[in-house]
Amino acid sequence: MDDNARPHTALLVDEFLESEDIRRMDWPARSPDLNPIEHVWDALGRAIATRNPPPRTIQEMKTALLNEWDHLPQEMINCLISSMKSRCKACISVRGEHTPY
Numbered sequence: 150m151d152d153n154a155r156p157h158t159a160l161l162v163d164e165f166l167e168s169e170d171i172r173r174m175d176w177p178a179r180s181p182d183l184n185p186i187e188h189v190w191d192a193l194g195r196a197i198a199t200r201n202p203p204p205r206t207i208q209e210m211k212t213a214l215l216n217e218w219d220h221l222p223q224e225m226i227n228c229l230i231s232s233m234k235s236r237c238k239a240c241i242s243v244r245g246e247h248t249p250y
Contacts, residue, residue, distance in 0.1 A: 182240050182248045185229035192225065193217050 166173060181187040196217040197204065204210040232250070239248040 180240075182236055182250045183233075185233065185236075188229055189221065189226070192221065196220075 193214060197210070197213055200213060204213045236248065236250050239250065
């Protein structure tokens with residue numbers, strides 16, 4: 150599954166998916182309501198932003214991100230996963246428009 154954003158629908162990507170017999174699901178582009186990982190990226194970004202001193206090199210950033218990833222609360226991940234049914238229902242009820250998620 151991808152979000153059908155332009156980079157994911159490039160001819161090269163389409164050809165690769167076809168060669169591997171991978172079917173693409175219809176999925177709205179830029180749909181954070183249906184992509185709980187977006188909330189994880191946000192949490193990681195906020196955690197990195199509070200670091201003092203902030204990461205100054207790519208290696209420091211990689212290390213910081215891995216450290217923050219390891220410290221994400223499992224409860225947050227569980228909540229994001231368990232909210233998918235509600236997210237889908239909300240998205241359907243507003244016909245694909247913005248939801249509170």
